[in-house]
Amino acid sequence: MQPLRLGDQGAAVSEIRAKLTGLGLLDGLEAIDATVQVGSDRWTSRESVFNQALDLAVRTFQQQRGLLVDGVVGNSTYLALHGASFRLGARTLLYQLAAPMYGDDVAALQLRLQDLGFYHGLVDGYFGPITHAALISYQSEYGLAADGICGPGTLRSLQYLGARVTGGSPNALTEHENVRRSGPRLAGKRIVIDPALGGLETGLIIDGPDGPISQAEIIWDLAQRLEGRMAATGMETMLTRGRRNNPSITERAETANAFGADLMISLHCATGSSVRANGVASFHFGTLHGSYSPIGSILTGFIQREIVARTALRDCRSHARTWEVLRLTRMPAVQIDAGYLTNDADSAIMINPQTRDIIAEAILVGIKRLYLLDNDDQPTGTYTFSELLAEELSRAD
Numbered sequence: 001m002q003p004l005r006l007g008d009q010g011a012a013v014s015e016i017r018a019k020l021t022g023l024g025l026l027d028g029l030e031a032i033d034a035t036v037q038v039g040s041d042r043w044t045s046r047e048s049v050f051n052q053a054l055d056l057a058v059r060t061f062q063q064q065r066g067l068l069v070d071g072v073v074g075n076s077t078y079l080a081l082h083g084a085s086f087r088l089g090a091r092t093l094l095y096q097l098a099a100p101m102y103g104d105d106v107a108a109l110q111l112r113l114q115d116l117g118f119y120h121g122l123v124d125g126y127f128g129p130i131t132h133a134a135l136i137s138y139q140s141e142y143g144l145a146a147d148g149i150c151g152p153g154t155l156r157s158l159q160y161l162g163a164r165v166t167g168g169s170p171n172a173l174t175e176h177e178n179v180r181r182s183g184p185r186l187a188g189k190r191i192v193i194d195p196a197l198g199g200l201e202t203g204l205i206i207d208g209p210d211g212p213i214s215q216a217e218i219i220w221d222l223a224q225r226l227e228g229r230m231a232a233t234g235m236e237t238m239l240t241r242g243r244r245n246n247p248s249i250t251e252r253a254e255t256a257n258a259f260g261a262d263l264m265i266s267l268h269c270a271t272g273s274s275v276r277a278n279g280v281a282s283f284h285f286g287t288l289h290g291s292y293s294p295i296g297s298i299l300t301g302f303i304q305r306e307i308v309a310r311t312a313l314r315d316c317r318s319h320a321r322t323w324e325v326l327r328l329t330r331m332p333a334v335q336i337d338a339g340y341l342t343n344d345a346d347s348a349i350m351i352n353p354q355t356r357d358i359i360a361e362a363i364l365v366g367i368k369r370l371y372l373l374d375n376d377d378q379p380t381g382t383y384t385f386s387e388l389l390a391e392e393l394s395r396a397d
Helices: 010-023 050-062 077-084 104-115 129-141 154-162 170-181 215-232 249-259 294-308 344-350 353-376 387-394
Strands: 035-037 043-045 188-197 205-208 211-214 235-237 261-272 280-283 316-320 333-340
Touching: 010 050, 010 077, 010 316, 043 344, 050 077, 077 170, 104 129, 104 154, 129 154, 129 353, 170 353, 188 215, 188 249, 211 215, 215 261, 235 249, 261 344, 261 353, 280 294, 294 316, 294 333, 294 353, 344 353, 353 387
Parallel strands: 188 235, 188 261, 261 333, 280 316
Antiparallel strands: 035 043, 205 211, 280 333
C-alpha cells in the first residue's frame, strides 16, 4: 500500500481513523466537525484527513506494538492495525498457505491452546502450521471434528474449558533447556548470520577511506569478520545470502530453519530522517500479549553491553519487536542495528574496518556469555577473542 502520513487525505485515511477509534486510541468525537478546508476552494470530510490527532494515535499504536514509531502507516503498521481489530470469535480461523491469517484473535487462540497444553510455539498472532497442528490435536482430544478450523463449535469448547494449566510458556522453557544442555563450548554450535540488504539493494552509499562504500558492503564485511571468528572456535555457520543476492525475509527465515540453527544473528546498520539519530540498538522477539523469546532477550542484552563497552556508539538499548526476521525463525533470533550511517560520528565509526573487527568480537563474546550461564565472571568489555579462543581450545583437550 501507499504509505499514509500527516497531511494525507482520502478513504484510506478514514479507514485508519476508524480502526484506531475502535481500539480506543482516537476519540470518535474528533471527527464530528464534519468538514475542513483543504484548499482555497475545496472542503472535505474531517475524518478523511490525516491530522495531528491521527498522527499521535498512529504513533501511540506503533509504540504499543513494538513498531518503528514514525507516524507513517506503511505495510507493517497497516497489517498490525488490521490484525488488532479482530477479537476471538469475530471470524473463522484456519491455516491458509497463500494468505496467512494474522491478528489478536489468533494470538488469543494460541494462548488458550497453550494453557491447555497443546500449543508450544511463540504467541505471535500468526496462524501457521504449528498453530494448525495444535488446534487439530486439541480437536481430536476433545471429540471435535479435527479439521484445524476454529469455528463456532471449537470456540464454544475452548470457552467452556477455559484455562486448566498455567505457569510458564513451553517455548520459553524449551529455549532455556536447549541452552543449558548444549554446554558452554562454542564448538559445534550452529549459527545463522543474516547480513541485511544485498543484490541491487545497496542501501545508503557514503564516502569511505578508499572511496564510496554502501550500507550493504559494510554489513557484508561485518558478517564476514563474524563468520571468521566463529569458524576459528569450531562453530558451524551459514549466511542467509551471498554477496550479490537479496532473498526475502521469509526466505532468510526458511534458510535458518532448514539449517537447524541454535541461534540467528541478523546484522543491520540504521539510517534515519534526522542526522542527530545515533547509536547501537538490538532487538529480540516479543509481543504485546506477553510472549517473548527469553534467550533472545538475554542475548541482546549481552551483545548490546559488549558493543557499547568496546566502541563509541551510544547505547540505544535492547527492545522486543514482532518483526518477521525475529518471528518466523524457530530458533532464538536477534537483530543488531550497529550505528546510524546518516550520522557523521556513527558513519565514521562504521566505515573503519578496525571497528567492524571490534563489533564482530563483541557479538561473539556476547554469544559466549549466553552459553556460560552462571559461570560468567568476566567484566563486560574485557573478554578478548584470544582469551575466548584459548579457553575453547583448552576445553577441547
